[in-house]
Ligand code: SF4
């Protein structure tokens with residue numbers, strides 16, 4: 087959009103065109119991600135090319151997420167309609183980033199903030215429940231066990247649940263479970 091008027095002065099941008107930086111939220115997030123990684127993002131877009139979430143959804147773009155982090159756009163990042171759960175935690179963005187921003191680490195911190203607010207999709211809640219009960223992220227069915235045997239794979243070992251609960255204890259105390 088050309089903002090130059092005939093007198094060569096800048097037109098005043100409309101209110102809805104102005105992005106206001108939320109320094110307080112930006113600082114809060116920077117403290118959660120060791121090294122304030124997003125501040126090194128120079129918006130090259132290399133993280134987008136190999137992102138499976140971007141491939142399947144027009145709404146998800148790690149470069150844009152890093153830009154929103156730089157602006158501190160709290161509502162867009164961790165509001166009710168957050169797209170962050172689409173991230174598969176595959177780490178492709180981190181391997182591609184020339185600035186060592188580790189976008190996935192920033193996104194994981196944001197997901198933790200979403201979880202603290204209780205904004206967690208049902209599918210993710212189910213995975214968490216299964217993990218707390220069985221130590222696995224998916225239930226082992228008898229069909230899987232039989233298929234493994236047919237393929238000559240060893241039976242899966244029992245998960246030491248007491249160890250899992252010890253690891254989970256600090257998080258469970260924080261959430262008041
Ligand atoms: S690859 Fe790194 S520097 Fe480039 S946009 Fe993505 S996060 Fe920013």
Ligand code: SF4
Nearest residue numbers: 137173174176177179
């Ligand atoms: S970790 Fe998330 S943001 Fe990064 S490439 Fe994978 S799906 Fe995309």
